[in-house]
Amino acid sequence: MMRISKYILLLMSFAAMAVGCVREEMAQIDPDEVIIPVLHDPGFPKAPEAITITAANQTEELVFTWDAAHLGFGAQFNYAIEVYTADSLKVEVGGGVNATTTTVTYEDINYALVFGLGATPAEPVKVNFCLSASVGVRKFYSEP
Numbered sequence: 001m002m003r004i005s006k007y008i009l010l011l012m013s014f015a016a017m018a019v020g021c022v023r024e025e026m027a028q029i030d031p032d033e034v035i036i037p038v039l040h041d042p043g044f045p046k047a048p049e050a051i052t053i054t055a056a057n058q059t060e061e062l063v064f065t066w067d068a069a070h071l072g073f074g075a076q077f078n079y080a081i082e083v084y085t086a087d088s089l090k091v092e093v094g095g096g097v098n099a100t101t102t103t104v105t106y107e108d109i110n111y112a113l114v115f116g117l118g119a120t121p122a123e124p125v126k127v128n129f130c131l132s133a134s135v136g137v138r139k140f141y142s143e144p
Contacts, residue, residue, distance in 0.1 A: 033072055035070040037066045037077075037079065039131040058105065061104065061106070064129070065100060066142065078097065079099075079102070079134075083109065083117070088117050090141075094108060095132075
């Protein structure tokens, strides 16, 4: 009798583990249910919304703030500020943020522009900043 109950208990524990596990590839997020983040204007120092990056001001910072993304349940988003031109892919300037604010130095922006986007140093370049909110490998972008 003890032997049978041991096997029944073992079988029940395997069944409980099988039911309790979720296959990662089966979990999906409906993009229509995601409230995307809203990036606020960082307040560039000069009109017409331009910054000049020089060797002397590499330590200056821009403060980015935003309204958080929402999924309808307690999902944790990771946010990143990204920069891109009209004909390029997006490149992260600052990332791995779980709050709704971050600071980015001019040095980080310069690095992303020159090494990430291939911009020519000392040449003006028109870029857009956006915010990505990622959960897992899926990213949701704010308006630029």
